[in-house]
Amino acid sequence: MSVETSARSAAEILAWSRGLVEPALRSVVGAMPPAMRGIAEFHFGWRDEAGRAAAGAGGKSVRPALTLLAAEASGGTAAAAVPAAVAVELTHNFSLLHDDVMDGDRTRRHRPTAWTVFGVSAAILAGDALLAGAYEALAEAPSPDPAGAVRVLSRAVLELVEGQSADTAFEDRTDVTLAECLAMAGGKTGALLGGACALGALYGGGAGRAGRYRAFGERLGLAFQLVDDLLGIWGDPEVTGKPVHSDLRNRKKSLPVVAALTSGTPAGEELAALYLRRGALAGDEPARAAALIEAAGGRAWAAAEADALVAGALTELDAADPVPAAAGELRSVAHMLTHRDH
Template identity: 50%
Template sequence: MTTAPAYLDRSRDAITPALRAVVDRLDRKTRHQAAYHFGWVTASGVPASADAGKAVRPALALLSAEAVGAAPEIALPGAIAVELVHNFSLVHDDLMDGDEERRHRHTVWKLWGASSAILTGDAMLALAQEVLLESGLPTAAPAALLLAQTTRHLIRGQVEDVSFEQRSHVAIEECIDMAAGKTGALLSASAAIGAVLAGAPKATVDALALYGEQVGLAFQLTDDVLGIWGDPAVTGKSAHSDLRARKKSLPVSYALNQGDTLSVELAAWLSAPGEPSEGELQRVVGLLSAVGSREWALAEAARRMALAEDALRGVELNADARGELLALGRFVVDREV
């Protein structure tokens, strides 16, 4: 397993005080629920230091400014904004997926109900735009536009993901396009927004955006593997969490498109009603393993990471920041799978 780049800790330390200050603007109830989600307090409001995630997206935002020769501080509004959008999506995803735990703690909807989770997520999304637009930078409007467009693509990807639940067959290309919206769009924006705020040339911004998009696809492929084969002690979710929800994730889509008897059996199981038994889940894991779904997903993740690295080599960037970006991308792909 690749060790987490030290830059992740440095970027989290850089954004956390400002992120806390922004969240403090919310009304008392929403502020409490958002702070709980971020791991800053317990459900009863006692200060805590729970796992708040790796903060990959704000790290990318800060690095993208450094990559174009600007001080990372210029990207701080962008770093806070992408982290807020990311967590808006997580709070809503947990509700839509029925996930009762995230990072070994109850989710917001599980503790306070669906309406509270929706409103808390919405508040985070509103704060993201507020932070960018009040920054006073001459590039604030283009950055805010990028984030708004990104949020639209993220929601499109989520809509497609939900729609797949009602279909018996999903092509791999459709699944990749869904992941490009649901995950790739925000990582793409994260890798570009610092450069946008720094006023970098379009070609450089586009290269960083492409890097982030491909890292995002690699991230989703790896995450889908973890959702099936991941260790609950590492992922913080129940074993076979994606299969329990009968999700047509990328490894599942690959298996469905193999056109053999195993694919037919898998499609029938995905369409079946009710909560799957442990025996069923083990049987499905065996089907996926038999057609090489895990190996395909990990190989495709590595291919996407190679495309991301090629994008960074195609433009002039600060050498140290480029190295940090490469290390961060490899860490995303090489998680414990």
């Protein structure tokens, strides 16, 4: 396996990505009809509830960065892939607007969520508008294969929606298997990262290797979800911004939890008796659930699975014969996404 390293840190790469993508992103959003434009600009942190200019953070721009770097790794330029990166970021935020409604989340990025300010129906419609804007961004910009780009994004969206549907269905089921949970996370998180990388390859002139880049992104996305699930149970609240054991209090069927529930161990059976009942966990119950998940092997399995997925992702990247400098930066972003264990 090659060992390219990046001259820029992951934080510098993400800042570079935002600098390239945000002006074009603002232009697409600014061309939307007034009602949808106002909600989108609020969601991105560009305006406050009253429509006044704001300087809120619009997210890390991980997915656009992967698109730009995949384009460079394929032998093209980041500038040529900006429309694809914009489409990816619009699609990601379409999913966030809808997720916030479905999950009832009242804050995102330390600000009120759009549905709490503008209403549920308006937030759903704004998400739809962002998705439409994503396809406009692909259709209006020069591309070596416009139809292929639309197919890549469409497939990612379909898999993302399927994953979200499964996640919602799991809330009312007590028989979720680990294979089902992995498939759900692969759709909900891995599909768009894979699509982001495949789009970058298309816009970088590497259509023949787009499958390799897609596989790199999909594996990286699933590893990212595993790490996120671990942090949702054992993460430092100062880093995650969520209370300790927050996922357990809501009885979320995350990957470590399902691994423990299906382990066939005494700890897994005790966890099932505690976890698969109605109502949130309270008092000392979340801490007990965390201990049982660890005793049943859920924590160790998730960490090992994440490591294996990252190794598989990097193998796919190497197989794409990437430009070394861009490959090093893709590795830096991959490391950042999967080493958030502070």
